[in-house]
Amino acid sequence: MRFDNKAVPIVLAAVLIDTIGFGIVIPVLPRLITELGHVDLEQGARLAGYMLVLFSATQxxxxxxxxSLGDRFGRRRVLIASMLAFAIDYGLMALAPTLAWLFVGRAIAGIAGAVYAPAMAVLSDVTPPAKRGATFGLIGAAFGMGFIIGPAIGGLLAGLGPRAPFVAAGLLAAINALTMMVALPETLAPENRRPFDWRAANIVGAFRPLFAAGNAAALLGAWFLWQLAHMVYPATWSFWATIRLGWDARAIGWSLAFTGLCMALVQMTLTGRAIARFGERVTVVIGLVSGAVAFTALAFVTQGWMVYALFVAGAFQGFVFPAMNALLSHMVDADRQGALQGGISSMSSVASIIGPLVLSQALAAGTDHGFPGAAFLLAGLMAATALVIIVTLVLRRPSANAAASPVR
Known part of the structure; x- marks a missing residue:
């Protein structure tokens, strides 16, 4: 694949390596939490939800x-600092003697996890508006590929103990930081930088230019619901698969690798074509339909092969992120792309605070009543509600939600 700017493949590689590091540890989290906390799987699911809440609150x-720091000092410095923080985080978790250490590690990871704001801003810096949807799709593909490689490696490394994947993840993060120090160019020109302003360094300030550019409330509301729904995977998957299907760490790792493969293939080969043919808003609808159907169906699976079939059917949910992000990125100017992506990251964090609390509790409560699929049923309802908002308030009001002239 040919890239117009060498920063694009470096950022994609950074996201890939970062996601591998994140995915490596997922298969062993249930075992590590239950061992350190001396709890059963149901209580472990609740603790994992609280851990995700802490991660999301700091993020x-x-x-x-x-x-905003990226808008002021450039993207490169912020990306490198984030990767170094990730390396420290995984080192802490590898050495954790108690659950408290795991929570501290997740707090550090929440700060470092803001790496996606400057990473997406890099792509906005170097990609023409008409091509952003397809380029953002490549970020999603890199994320998907990370979940192919990461959980598979994590499942294999689980045989060496529940801490081995954290050591591997820390090494990957350190390599990532070193690579960016050597090869990543700065993409934000000095004339496009702006002073750092604490009033803009929050979710309200980040979205202020967006609302000035157009009526984005419906789009942001639908995206927030989708993000809540999508939290069902990190919040419950390992525990649900163990409870419902009796899978071990290796089986969980391979299942996550397979869904990553499906989504990566869709995002690499079909996202750009879908946006070019149908436009960004219709592409969002296709993704939401796919996700709502897959979530709802997963609530009722009884055998492992059904999960894999639904991963294939639900792979088009990978359209949602790049299409929505492209719609929003058209609405702000070059010196606000970092702030916009930071605001989007914070909105994701709010969903990541609420989602794990609600969905992990739904899993635990449903399991208590003989229905472990309750979390997926709830996620399906959220995705369906987002779909209704898009269809009724976005597709029918193109003038209010179409890309407007960027504003400062």
């Missing part, structure tokens, strides 16, 4: 700050 604060 909520850090997202707009990191994005």
């Amino acid at each position: 909520f604060v850090a997202g707009p700050i990191m994005g």
Whole structure:
């Protein structure tokens, strides 16, 4: 694949390596939490939900700050600092003697996890508006490929103990930081930088130019619901698969690798074509339909092969992220792309605070009543509601939600 700017493949590689590091540890989290906390799987699912809440709360604060810092000092410095923080985080978790250490590690990871704001801003810097949807799709593909490689490696490394994947993840993060130090160019020209302003370094300030450019409330509301729904995977998958299907760490790792493969193939080969043919808003609808159907069906599976069939059917949900992000990125100017992506990151963090709490509790409560699929049923309802909002308030009001002239 040919890239117009060498920063694009470097950022994609950074996202890939980062996601591998994140995915490596997923298969062993249930075992590590239950061992350190001396709890059963149901209580472990609740603790994992609280851990995700802490991660998301710190990311909520850090997202707009990191994005605004990128708008002030450039993307490169922020990306490198984030990767170094990730390396420290995984090192802490590898050595964790108690659950408290795991929570501290997740707090550090929440700050470092704001890396996606400057990463997306890099792509906005170097990609013409008409091509952003397809380019953002490549970020999704890199994320999907990371979930192919990461959980598979994590499942294999689980045989060496529940801490081995964290050591591997820390090494990958350190390599990632070193690679960016050597090869990543700065993509934000000095004339496009702006002073850092604490008033803009929060979710309200980050979205202020967006609302000035157009009526984006419906789009943001639908995206927020989708993000809530999508949290069902990190919040419950390992525990649900263990409870419902009796899978071990290796089986969980391979299942996540397979869904990553399906989504990566869709995002690499079909996202750009779908946006070019149908436009960004219709492409969002296709993704939401795919996700709503897959979530709802997963609630009722009884055998492992059904999961794999639904992963194939639900792979088009990978359209949602790049199409929505492209719609929003058209609405702000070059010196606000970092702040916008930071605001989007914070909105994701709010969903990541609420989602794990609600969905992990739904899993635990449903399991208590003989229905482990309750979390997926709830996720399907959220995705369907987002779909209704898009169809009724976005598709029918193109003048209010179409890309407007960027504003400062």
